[in-house]
Amino acid sequence: MKNISVIGGGTMGNGIAHVFAQNGFSVTLIDLKQEVLDKALATIAKNLDRQVAKDVITEEQKIQTLANITPVTSLKEGVSQADLVIEAATENVEIKLQLFRDLDAFAPDACILASNTSSISITKIASVTQRPEQVIGMHFMNPVPVMKLVEIIEGFKTDKNITESIVELSKELGKVPALTQDYPGFIANRILMPMINEAIISLHEGVAGVTEIDTIMKLGMAHPMGPLQLADFIGLDVCLAILNVLYDGLGNTKYAPCPLLVNMVTSGDLGVKSGRGFYDYSHGTKELVLAPSFQ
Numbered sequence: 001m002k003n004i005s006v007i008g009g010g011t012m013g014n015g016i017a018h019v020f021a022q023n024g025f026s027v028t029l030i031d032l033k034q035e036v037l038d039k040a041l042a043t044i045a046k047n048l049d050r051q052v053a054k055d056v057i058t059e060e061q062k063i064q065t066l067a068n069i070t071p072v073t074s075l076k077e078g079v080s081q082a083d084l085v086i087e088a089a090t091e092n093v094e095i096k097l098q099l100f101r102d103l104d105a106f107a108p109d110a111c112i113l114a115s116n117t118s119s120i121s122i123t124k125i126a127s128v129t130q131r132p133e134q135v136i137g138m139h140f141m142n143p144v145p146v147m148k149l150v151e152i153i154e155g156f157k158t159d160k161n162i163t164e165s166i167v168e169l170s171k172e173l174g175k176v177p178a179l180t181q182d183y184p185g186f187i188a189n190r191i192l193m194p195m196i197n198e199a200i201i202s203l204h205e206g207v208a209g210v211t212e213i214d215t216i217m218k219l220g221m222a223h224p225m226g227p228l229q230l231a232d233f234i235g236l237d238v239c240l241a242i243l244n245v246l247y248d249g250l251g252n253t254k255y256a257p258c259p260l261l262v263n264m265v266t267s268g269d270l271g272v273k274s275g276r277g278f279y280d281y282s283h284g285t286k287e288l289v290l291a292p293s294f295q
C-alpha cells in the first residue's frame with residue numbers, strides 16, 4: 001500500500017495523515033472545507049516542530065512529511081488512486097453510511113475501506129458497500145503521533161487477509177495493533193467509558209471533588225490523566241455518544257450515561273474543544289483550573 005486517503009481534517013484525521021506521511025506514504029487529506037484543511041496542515045506542522053525540537057525527527061524529515069500530504073476538497077478526486085481509505089469524519093452514523101456508499105462508488109475496486117470510528121459498528125458500515133470483506137476498523141488513539149495503539153476491528157464479513165494486511169501496515173507505522181471483534185464499543189471504549197462514567201457518577205453523588213477523583217486515578221493508578229481530565233480531552237459529547245452506543249447495543253443499565261454528563265453536554269460544556277468541561281481552558285495555558293461549577 002502506497003497511496004493513503006484520509007477523510008476528515010479534524011484532530012484524528014490530521015494525526016492519522018501526519019503518521020502515514022512521516023512514514024513515507026503518499027497521503028491525500030480530504031475535507032469538504034478548505035479552511036479545515038488549512039488548519040489541519042498548520043496543526044501537523046506544529047506537531048512536527050515539537051518532534052524536531054525533541055530530536056525525534058530532523059528538519060528535512062519534517063519538510064518531506066509535509067510534502068507527502070496533498071489536501072483536496074473533492075472526495076471523488078481524493079480517493080481515485082487510493083490503496084487504502086481511512087475515514088475519520090464526524091462520529092455520526094448517517095454521515096458515515098453516506099460516506100461509505102460514496103467511497104464504494106469512487107474508490108478503486110481493490111481499495112480497502114477503513115473507519116477510525118470509536119464505536120459505530122463496522123459491520124453496519126460495511127453493509128452499505130458492495131465490498132464488506134474489504135471494510136475494517138482502524139481505531140487510532142489521540143494524540144495519534146504519540147499513542148502506540150491501533151485497535152483493529154474485524155467486521156462480521158471482513159476477509160482475514162485484509163485484517164492481516166492492516167495489522168502489518170500498523171506495524172510499519174511503528175504502532176502496536178490489537179485485534180477485536182465488532183461489538184459495541186469494541187474493547188478500548190467498552191472499558192474506558194464505564195470508568196469515565198463512574199468517575200462522573202462519583203462526582204455527581206458527592207463522593208469526591210474533581211481534583212480528588214483525578215488525583216486518585218492519576219497518582220494511584222499511574223494514568224497520564226485523571227478520568228475527568230481525559231473526558232474533557234476526548235470531548236464530553238463524544239463520551240456521551242459512546243456511552244449511548246454501549247447502553248443501546250448491550251442493553252445493560254450499567255452503561256447508562258450519568259445525568260451530570262448529559263446536562264454538561266446539553267449546556268455546551270464539551271471539554272477542551274469548547275473551552276470548558278470539568279476544567280476551564282479559557283486561560284490558554286497547560287495549568288489545570290476547575291470550571292466554575294466545580295470550584
Ligand code: CAA
Pocket residue numbers: 047048050051054118140141142143144145146147188189224225230234
Ligand atoms: N503530536 C506530536 N507529539 C505530541 C503531541 C502531538 N499531537 N502531543 C503531545 N506530544 C508529545 C510531546 O511533544 C511530548 O514529547 P516528549 O515525551 O518527547 O517530551 C509528549 O508527547 C508529552 O506531551 P506533553 O509534554 O505536551 O504533555 P504530557 O506529558 O502531559 O502528555 C499526553 C500529553 C500525551 C496527551 C498525555 O497526557 C497522555 O497520554 N494522556 C492520555 C491520552 C489518552 O488516554 N488518549 C486516548 C484517549 S481515548 C481515544 O483517543 C479513543 C477514543 O475512542 C475516545
